[in-house]
Amino acid sequence: DSAVADGIDVISLSVGGAVVPYYLDAIAIGAYGAAGKGIFVSASAGNGGPAGLTVTNVAPWVATVGAGTIDRDFPADVKLGNGKVVTGAGVYNGRGLSPGRMYPLVYAGSGGGDGYSSSLCLEGSLDPDFVKGKIVLCDRGINSRAAKGEVVKKAGGVGMILANGVFDGEGLVVDCHVLPATAVGASNADEIRQYTDSATKSKSSATATILFKGTRLGVRPAPVVASFSARGPNPETPEILKPDMIAPGLNILAAWPDKVGPAGIPSDNRRTEFNILSGTSMACP
Numbered sequence: 001d002s003a004v005a006d007g008i009d010v011i012s013l014s015v016g017g018a019v020v021p022y023y024l025d026a027i028a029i030g031a032y033g034a035a036g037k038g039i040f041v042s043a044s045a046g047n048g049g050p051a052g053l054t055v056t057n058v059a060p061w062v063a064t065v066g067a068g069t070i071d072r073d074f075p076a077d078v079k080l081g082n083g084k085v086v087t088g089a090g091v092y093n094g095r096g097l098s099p100g101r102m103y104p105l106v107y108a109g110s111g112g113g114d115g116y117s118s119s120l121c122l123e124g125s126l127d128p129d130f131v132k133g134k135i136v137l138c139d140r141g142i143n144s145r146a147a148k149g150e151v152v153k154k155a156g157g158v159g160m161i162l163a164n165g166v167f168d169g170e171g172l173v174v175d176c177h178v179l180p181a182t183a184v185g186a187s188n189a190d191e192i193r194q195y196t197d198s199a200t201k202s203k204s205s206a207t208a209t210i211l212f213k214g215t216r217l218g219v220r221p222a223p224v225v226a227s228f229s230a231r232g233p234n235p236e237t238p239e240i241l242k243p244d245m246i247a248p249g250l251n252i253l254a255a256w257p258d259k260v261g262p263a264g265i266p267s268d269n270r271r272t273e274f275n276i277l278s279g280t281s282m283a284c285p
Contacts, residue, residue, distance in 0.1 A: 013043040014281035016056035028059035044280035046230035054230040065284035067249025068223035076182035081207035088182035089172035102207040104134040121148040132156030146263040149177040163189030171227030176262035249283030
């Protein structure tokens with residue numbers, strides 16, 4: 001009502017919640033009143049993808065916005081000791097890995113303990129004797145992507161490869177990590193694990209390095225729906241297709257509060273006014 005009274009033309013909402021009947025949905029009710037006054041209302045679709053029936057803000061009078069890629073990425077490939085180069089993506093502008101040097105490579109899940117916690121690089125799960133001075137492959141899930149890098153760094157690791165699972169697929173989300181790090185898709189992650197397993201069985205040492213290549217433009221195809229972008233069908237009114245559209249929402253250069261480090265974790269003392277962020281909130285700010 002305040003927005004209508006102020007005479008605005010567009011309401012854009014980067015919020016959402018569980019899908020409920022429209023008469024119980026505060027956003028749907030407010031948007032209905034605004035739409036009745038000729039105001040265009042858009043809202044983010046949510047980040048519950050790629051599973052179906054995850055889309056939120058599904059009222060027919062709301063333009064529901066999913067997240068898509070753009071024609072820019074940040075290549076940070078993994079060069080393995082067997083000569084193969086695995087595609088990855090990352091942004092890191094701190095003290096990097098030594099040029100031309102290959103580092104010992106380990107999969108966090110093979111370092112003892114219960115295996116599950118260490119594979120996810122959860123707090124306190126890594127054995128410093130196992131990861132010190134090495135690049136560590138961590139699986140996504142449970143804790144934040146940046147928090148995994150912090151765990152690796154605390155344990156003495158020199159770099160991290162963040163592995164997508166089957167659910168995450170091949171979509172690569174970059175973060176401003178606290179150590180040299182790159183993200184790899186699910187199939188490439190499997191290839192790296194196979195390499196480390198093979199090295200272990202042959203009693204040799206797996207090695208790798210991360211090759212940060214800056215910014216690449218002209219990526220095709222683009223746009224593509226981001227893996228995390230919530231999908232339909234519409235759980236409340238299936239006959240009305242949702243989301244309505246996608247907009248740039250993956251690895252977006254965005255404003256950032258200068259009192260919080262870009263990794264978004266308490267130990268990050270770096271300060272910046274901009275960050276690389278992803279989500280349907282970027283697509284529908």
